Amino acid sequence: MTRTPRTADDIRAWxxxxxxxxxxxxxxxxxxxxxxxENGLDSVHAFALCGDIEDALGVAIEPPQLxxxxxVTLLTAxxxxxxx
Amino acid sequence: MRLDLDxxxxxxxxxxxxxxxxxxxxxxxxxxGSAAQDHESLSFAELARRAGVRAAALEARLAPGDRVLxxxxxxxxxxxxxxxxxxxxxxxxxxPVPGGSATATARVAAIAEECAPRLAVTTGPDREALVAFLRxxxxxxxxxxxVGEAGPGEPxxxxxxxxxxxxxAVLQYSSGSTGMPKGVMLTHGNVLANTAALGEGSGVGxxxxxxxxxxxxxxxxxxxxxxxxxxxxxxxVLMPPTRFVRRPVEWLRMMDRFGxxxxxxPNFAYELCVRxxxxxxxxxxxxxxxxxxxxxxxxxHVPSMTAFSKRFARAGLKPEVVSPAYGxxxxxxxxxxxRIGVPPTILVMDPRRLEAAERPELVVTSSGxxxxxxxxxxxxxxxxxxxxxxxxxxxxxxxxxxxxxHGANVGRGFWNRPDLSEKVFGVRLADGxxxxxxxxxxxxxxxxxxxxxxxxxxIKEMLIVNGRNLSPHDLEQEARATHPALTxxxxxxxxxxxxxxxxxxxxxxxxxxxxxxxxxIAAAVTRRLTIEFGVPMRNVVLxxxxxxxxxxxxxxxxxxxxxxxxxxxLAPLHAELEPGVRRILAAGAA
Numbered sequence: 001m002t003r004t005p006r007t008a009d010d011i012r013a014w015x016x017x018x019x020x021x022x023x024x025x026x027x028x029x030x031x032x033x034x035x036x037x038e039n040g041l042d043s044v045h046a047f048a049l050c051g052d053i054e055d056a057l058g059v060a061i062e063p064p065q066l067x068x069x070x071x072v073t074l075l076t077a078x079x080x081x082x083x084x
Numbered sequence: 085m086r087l088d089l090d091x092x093x094x095x096x097x098x099x100x101x102x103x104x105x106x107x108x109x110x111x112x113x114x115x116x117g118s119a120a121q122d123h124e125s126l127s128f129a130e131l132a133r134r135a136g137v138r139a140a141a142l143e144a145r146l147a148p149g150d151r152v153l154x155x156x157x158x159x160x161x162x163x164x165x166x167x168x169x170x171x172x173x174x175x176x177x178x179x180p181v182p183g184g185s186a187t188a189t190a191r192v193a194a195i196a197e198e199c200a201p202r203l204a205v206t207t208g209p210d211r212e213a214l215v216a217f218l219r220x221x222x223x224x225x226x227x228x229x230x231v232g233e234a235g236p237g238e239p240x241x242x243x244x245x246x247x248x249x250x251x252x253a254v255l256q257y258s259s260g261s262t263g264m265p266k267g268v269m270l271t272h273g274n275v276l277a278n279t280a281a282l283g284e285g286s287g288v289g290x291x292x293x294x295x296x297x298x299x300x301x302x303x304x305x306x307x308x309x310x311x312x313x314x315x316x317x318x319x320x321v322l323m324p325p326t327r328f329v330r331r332p333v334e335w336l337r338m339m340d341r342f343g344x345x346x347x348x349x350p351n352f353a354y355e356l357c358v359r360x361x362x363x364x365x366x367x368x369x370x371x372x373x374x375x376x377x378x379x380x381x382x383x384x385h386v387p388s389m390t391a392f393s394k395r396f397a398r399a400g401l402k403p404e405v406v407s408p409a410y411g412x413x414x415x416x417x418x419x420x421x422x423r424i425g426v427p428p429t430i431l432v433m434d435p436r437r438l439e440a441a442e443r444p445e446l447v448v449t450s451s452g453x454x455x456x457x458x459x460x461x462x463x464x465x466x467x468x469x470x471x472x473x474x475x476x477x478x479x480x481x482x483x484x485x486x487x488x489x490h491g492a493n494v495g496r497g498f499w500n501r502p503d504l505s506e507k508v509f510g511v512r513l514a515d516g517x518x519x520x521x522x523x524x525x526x527x528x529x530x531x532x533x534x535x536x537x538x539x540x541x542x543i544k545e546m547l548i549v550n551g552r553n554l555s556p557h558d559l560e561q562e563a564r565a566t567h568p569a570l571t572x573x574x575x576x577x578x579x580x581x582x583x584x585x586x587x588x589x590x591x592x593x594x595x596x597x598x599x600x601x602x603x604x605i606a607a608a609v610t611r612r613l614t615i616e617f618g619v620p621m622r623n624v625v626l627x628x629x630x631x632x633x634x635x636x637x638x639x640x641x642x643x644x645x646x647x648x649x650x651x652x653x654l655a656p657l658h659a660e661l662e663p664g665v666r667r668i669l670a671a672g673a674a
Binding site for chain 1: 329330332359
């Protein structure tokens with residue numbers, strides 16, 4: 001697993017990396033302002049991303065919370081809040 | 085050890101005798117995760133005791149043939165109640181855990197409405213949600229109980245005569261739409277025959293050790309693995325599916341820790357492991373004891389299977405372990421697999437001959453655009469015919485047609501649906517002579533080459549994504565409710581091979597809709613359907629009113645819509661398509 005991200009920018013870049021990894025796309029193809037579903041995430045990916053977040057940030061999160069925040073940008077802000 | 089499963093009257097007798105022979109052996113273990121030191125486990129003797137105690141309690145309050153809804157997650161209560169039903173001559177109806185999502189709860193309630201259970205067993209926290217849903221549908225007389233504990237002491241002897249081979253054992257709800265579930269009626273004889281055929285066809289047996297994350301209400305988990313392990317007197321380790329999708333590596337760690345030799349999963353799980361397991365985690369895994377890993381319940385994608393075998397070779401995985409399998413709920417589960425140690429036959433097919441409108445067939449090609457397709461072995465104890473669905477005549481070797489089956493593990497029909505059952509379970513071959521007319525039409529397309537079965541696609545419109553069967557009707561209904569511009573208009577959902585299955589929605593929009601609103605509508609549909617059904621739904625084609633083809637009786641012609649879409653004939657107002665789907669459209673136009 002990658003090193004633990006710290007700042008908001010780190011978290012954001014790390015999230016884009018994880019989404020790109022699950023979607024098997026280059027990170028440049030991920031639109032952090034678009035809905036996670038528009039980026040192609042389905043429920044299996046969502047669970048895996050929750051697992052990643054738990055492992056790297058120590059934050060417990062479930063797929064419904066991912067869908068609620070909806071974009072990488074908003075998810076970053078949400079995780080920064082939780083991690084504080 | 086006697087293992088002639090044909091000799092038993094029912095599943096309960098077979099299990100009871102096996103449990104007596106293997107009493108101190110571990111039957112079921114619940115994997116609590118790789119960080120845990122201890123994992124709850126039950127010996128055959130203790131499992132038989134608990135199931136017996138529960139069976140006596142159920143027998144005292146329910147009549148033979150009463151349905152019992154088992155709405156439990158992976159836990160010892162599930163296994164105990166399931167066995168108790170089979171011992172007491174009650175019909176087990178395993179369903180998804182309610183309360184997981186709105187669609188899951190709606191599905192459980194619809195199943196309850198269909199099969200009118202006397203009792204529903206669930207967990208404490210899910211109980212209230214289920215009671216509320218049942219009340220809403222006027223099902224007030226279903227008793228809903230928490231699973232609780234079996235209780236102490238030796239089980240009292242059962243009073244009633246045990247069920248015979250033709251008695252119903254399980255109603256298996258795995259197909260049909262959410263609103264119109266269809267329950268396959270499986271007898272005790274079907275369940276016993278399924279394990280016998282699976283053992284004979286694959287070589288799996290009493291010396292094996294099973295391990296899965298599959299949901300237990302699903303045919304591959306319940307009959308392909310759990311019931312088979314119990315009837316063989318073999319140990320099985322279970323973990324819940326949510327643990328697997330969150331950390332796929334845990335499935336592999338579980339198999340390593342318990343020396344698992346047999347497992348099963350749909351294609352997506354193998355794909356997920358390739359992506360989600362890090363090199364560091366891989367270096368600590370030993371998968372050398374695994375003898376067979378069935379890949380089934382959704383179309384097998386050769387590249388993902390090969391990628392898995394290649395990546396985990398470093399962990400000692402033998403190349404022939406991942407084994408494509410074919411089965412369906414209508415036949416309990418098993419139809420065909422390769423034998424342990426036999427690598428799958430992979431042929432490179434000419435896609436044009438495969439999909440030809442006239443006489444499609446499997447023709448091996450050496451040109452670059454061939455499609456890899458894997459054999460699923462030779463069916464054991466099962467007769468298979470490839471049939472022209474229009475004429476109901478048997479087709480020769482290599483020809484592609486509908487797969488028809490005949491065997492002791494084929495169920496008795498759909499619960500409460502005699503007309504539909506006759507069309508699916510009671511069909512006659514036109515060239516079958518004095519054929520009694522009891523073939524099962526699978527709705528799947530395939531061919532037989534040199535005795536081996538190959539699956540090429542489906543005739544029925546059901547979609548299979550992430551191992552789940554989805555009805556296009558359910559997706560269409562949800563799409564229509566997403567945006568006012570779609571409400572009152574018609575949509576069609578169909579799958580396209582790109583080359584793995586992708587779902588496409590073509591939907592008519594209100595003519596008053598402004599062009600600049602179309603992308604937002606498409607995005608809203610993608611979001612809602614992905615979240616509600618958990619499947620990627622990125623291909624949304626918005627079309628003019630009247631574009632979606634229907635029969636004179638109003639039935640949506642989904643296959644015709646697929647053809648039209650692939651031929652570039654939809655003239656969309658707006659289309660959101662993922663890259664793989666754009667590529668096949670471009671290839672079709674060229």
